[in-house]
Amino acid sequence: MTEQALSAQIRILPGGEHRLLTGIADGSRVTLAGARTHHAYEGLTRAIETLGPEMTLAQVEASGLRGRGGGGYPTAAKWRAARDATAGRKVVVANLIGADPTALGDRALAEGNPHLILEGLMIAAFATGASEAIIAVRTDWPVAIERLRAAVAEADAARLAGYLVLGTDFSCTVSVWQGAAALVAGEETALLAALAGDRGMPVIRPPYPTERGLGGDPTTVQNAETLAHAAWILRHGTQEFRSVGSADSPGTKLVSIYGRVANPGLAEVALGSPLSTLVKIAGGGSGTTKAVFVGGPGGGALGADELDTPYDFEPLRRAGAGIGLGQVLVTDSDTCMVDTARFFLDYSAREACGKAVPCRIGTRRLVETLDRILAATPRPNDLLLLRELSRKMTDTALCHLESRAPGPMLTTIERFEGEYRAHAERGECPAGSCRALDVAPLLAPLSGVEPAAS
Numbered sequence: 001m002t003e004q005a006l007s008a009q010i011r012i013l014p015g016g017e018h019r020l021l022t023g024i025a026d027g028s029r030v031t032l033a034g035a036r037t038h039h040a041y042e043g044l045t046r047a048i049e050t051l052g053p054e055m056t057l058a059q060v061e062a063s064g065l066r067g068r069g070g071g072g073y074p075t076a077a078k079w080r081a082a083r084d085a086t087a088g089r090k091v092v093v094a095n096l097i098g099a100d101p102t103a104l105g106d107r108a109l110a111e112g113n114p115h116l117i118l119e120g121l122m123i124a125a126f127a128t129g130a131s132e133a134i135i136a137v138r139t140d141w142p143v144a145i146e147r148l149r150a151a152v153a154e155a156d157a158a159r160l161a162g163y164l165v166l167g168t169d170f171s172c173t174v175s176v177w178q179g180a181a182a183l184v185a186g187e188e189t190a191l192l193a194a195l196a197g198d199r200g201m202p203v204i205r206p207p208y209p210t211e212r213g214l215g216g217d218p219t220t221v222q223n224a225e226t227l228a229h230a231a232w233i234l235r236h237g238t239q240e241f242r243s244v245g246s247a248d249s250p251g252t253k254l255v256s257i258y259g260r261v262a263n264p265g266l267a268e269v270a271l272g273s274p275l276s277t278l279v280k281i282a283g284g285g286s287g288t289t290k291a292v293f294v295g296g297p298g299g300g301a302l303g304a305d306e307l308d309t310p311y312d313f314e315p316l317r318r319a320g321a322g323i324g325l326g327q328v329l330v331t332d333s334d335t336c337m338v339d340t341a342r343f344f345l346d347y348s349a350r351e352a353c354g355k356a357v358p359c360r361i362g363t364r365r366l367v368e369t370l371d372r373i374l375a376a377t378p379r380p381n382d383l384l385l386l387r388e389l390s391r392k393m394t395d396t397a398l399c400h401l402e403s404r405a406p407g408p409m410l411t412t413i414e415r416f417e418g419e420y421r422a423h424a425e426r427g428e429c430p431a432g433s434c435r436a437l438d439v440a441p442l443l444a445p446l447s448g449v450e451p452a453a454s
């Protein structure tokens with residue numbers, strides 16, 4: 001069976017700012033020749049031929065670029081740490097391994113604009129002094145893998161990657177590595193473990209990968225979209241990059257907007273835009289928008305009265321959510337908050353690697369407790385237990401999968417405690433939609449029918 005490109009199937013939403021998304025859907029940037037008509041590798045050429053490593057790093061610093069993989073860490077600070085590290089070998093890694101199925105941005109970029117990721121990776125390698133670059137991709141993204149491999153081959157042949165890039169003495173070999181698809185493998189230390197041939201499980205930081213990463217060498221792990229922005233910055237300049245976005249978080253972010261909206265799809269929005277703008281870009285909600293879950297399984301829910309909150313790292317964090325990998329789920333009066341929180345938590349529980357016991361057992365216990373509430377068979381203090389157990393998991397977390405897993409649940413308890421109580425105390429789902437209550441009638445004996453004798 002021929003796999004279809006996701007980038008050709010998903011709806012690219014017309015609103016917002018289109019920098020990275022241009023030419024994604026029509027496939028016009030997949031080949032080197034096509035990408036070059038869109039000015040591919042002009043940023044890398046400028047970095048190598050005009051700026052040099054130090055000035056290249058200074059450009060990224062001046063742009064204020066922050067990592068798009070969820071944490072929002074300043075990209076230049078990471079590059080600086082790697083650049084300053086003394087080591088025989090340095091490595092850069094593009095992280096395309098851990099996205100949940102609703103995070104469409106990195107996959108669409110890899111399929112529709114692979115050269116932009118590769119160009120950003122080469123710029124990162126040049127600025128940090130890396131001689132080895134790895135693009136780590138989920139094995140269940142076959143089209144992305146194929147196109148990234150083809151892009152690397154084309155760039156190698158054209159001296160845009162590999163040996164003696166652009167005829168200079170800068171060399172950096174690039175390989176595409178495919179790894180098992182798992183949410184936790186996107187955590188950078190877990191990814192490095194998997195790259196080294198171990199199980200993809202996180203380890204305690206520090207040391208950070210820029211100090212001691214793959215094979216003990218300084219390693220810069222960067223989200224694919226971050227790298228694409230880095231290439232865009234070197235091509236268009238820092239001022240142009242900062243012309244949209246907020247002062248703390250300049251530029252744009254790829255966002256998947258789905259759920260109870262007229263036009264679900266992939267958008268590119270200026271960071272700092274109010275959440276209501278994102279809902280509008282997706283064609284608007286159903287008229288009874290109840291909550292917006294931002295940041296996927298590690299994010300959280302904001303209520304309809306909070307849609308003026310800026311879509312930005314700190315404001316979302318303060319609200320108990322996060323950017324995550326750009327997931328935005330819009331819900332309305334027909335959506336059960338408890339069931340939705342359970343959905344996210346169950347996903348985290350299934351994706352947990354099992355290394356940290358509080359995570360492995362804790363996420364499962366939280367799901368079980370939610371199941372008791374959904375089935376109207378709670379134990380006394382179950383709501384308190386959910387909060388306490390979440391706090392302990394956060395306090396002892398080995399990685400952010402664990403510390404952030406309770407987010408969707410805690411934010412909905414905070415904003416919609418009445419819905420939890422309605423299920424637990426009265427067996428009612430105020431939204432009239434939750435699956436647990438839907439299946440309950442199926443388990444009850446049919447009235448008026450005598451059970452068959454056994």
Ligand SMILES: Cc1cc2nc3c(=O)[nH]c(=O)nc-3n(C[C@H](O)[C@H](O)[C@H](O)COP(=O)(O)O)c2cc1C
Nearest residue numbers: 067068069095098099186187188222223226400401
């Ligand atoms: C559970 C979990 C999953 C993650 N998944 C991804 C992922 O799919 N892609 C990604 O770039 N970063 C992911 N991250 C974040 C990485 O650990 C790391 O911060 C990121 O790759 C750094 O790149 P950035 O600075 O460009 O964001 C994940 C983190 C956690 C805790």
